[in-house]
Amino acid sequence: MLIRTAIYISSCVELKKCPKPLIPEYAFIGRSNVGKSSLINMLTGIGGLAKVSASPGKTQVINHFLINGEWYLVDLPGYGFARISKVKKKEWEMMISGYLLRRQNLMSVFVLVDIRVPVQKNDLDFINNMGESQIPFVILMTKCDKVSGHEVKLTISNWKKALSERWEECPRIIVSSAKTGDGRQEILNYINVSNRAFTATTR
Numbered sequence: 001m002l003i004r005t006a007i008y009i010s011s012c013v014e015l016k017k018c019p020k021p022l023i024p025e026y027a028f029i030g031r032s033n034v035g036k037s038s039l040i041n042m043l044t045g046i047g048g049l050a051k052v053s054a055s056p057g058k059t060q061v062i063n064h065f066l067i068n069g070e071w072y073l074v075d076l077p078g079y080g081f082a083r084i085s086k087v088k089k090k091e092w093e094m095m096i097s098g099y100l101l102r103r104q105n106l107m108s109v110f111v112l113v114d115i116r117v118p119v120q121k122n123d124l125d126f127i128n129n130m131g132e133s134q135i136p137f138v139i140l141m142t143k144c145d146k147v148s149g150h151e152v153k154l155t156i157s158n159w160k161k162a163l164s165e166r167w168e169e170c171p172r173i174i175v176s177s178a179k180t181g182d183g184r185q186e187i188l189n190y191i192n193v194s195n196r197a198f199t200a201t202t203r
């Protein structure tokens with residue numbers, strides 16, 4: 001898929017303020033600093049579309065971008081801030097679960113994990129919860145330029161082992177780098193195929 005246009009549409013704090021669910025949608029989420037903004041900018045080819053975070057954990061909003069006039073790319077607020085208050089954490093959980101469970105046009109969630117960081121409990125919990133709620137997702141490993149090919153294989157194998165405790169069939173894993181563009185075509189191809197499966201009443 002070629003990205004012809006990528007336009008910022010809106011930032012909303014709750015599901016009912018999101019754009020009408022008339023076209024397929026893909027959400028990106030991960031721990032703070034995982035490289036989500038960089039990845040979104042790499043995918044769309046527009047530097048600065050998603051703000052590369054200087055101060056994580058500020059306002060928690062659901063950002064919609066319209067791609068090629070055909071699908072939404074959604075930047076969800078990250079999790080795992082060290083200094084976030086319990087109240088803010090609860091707010092985040094309510095917002096995210098409300099969105100993930102009820103967004104009718106949501107085709108898939110890309111869960112970003114930093115390839116250099118060992119499997120984390122909160123990433124696994126998040127993934128397993130999505131599985132239980134039957135929300136389709138892909139695990140997206142970021143910053144692969146920072147490690148060797150051998151380390152990439154090792155990390156994938158560690159993830160597969162951790163996932164095999166709950167999953168009979170391993171969820172899809174894509175390896176990416178915002179720096180080199182690795183994974184870009186694989187992600188866009190995946191979205192392209194999913195877009196064709198979209199009907200307005202998908203979920």
Ligand code: GDP
Pocket residue numbers: 030031032033034035036037038039051052053054056078142143144145146176177178179180
């Ligand atoms: P976010 O908080 O998840 O949106 O993460 P950012 O996109 O702001 O990235 C966090 C830091 O990681 C920044 O310093 C980025 O320059 C760096 N970074 C993000 N992606 C990559 C990547 O693919 N390769 C390398 N080498 N650095 C990256």
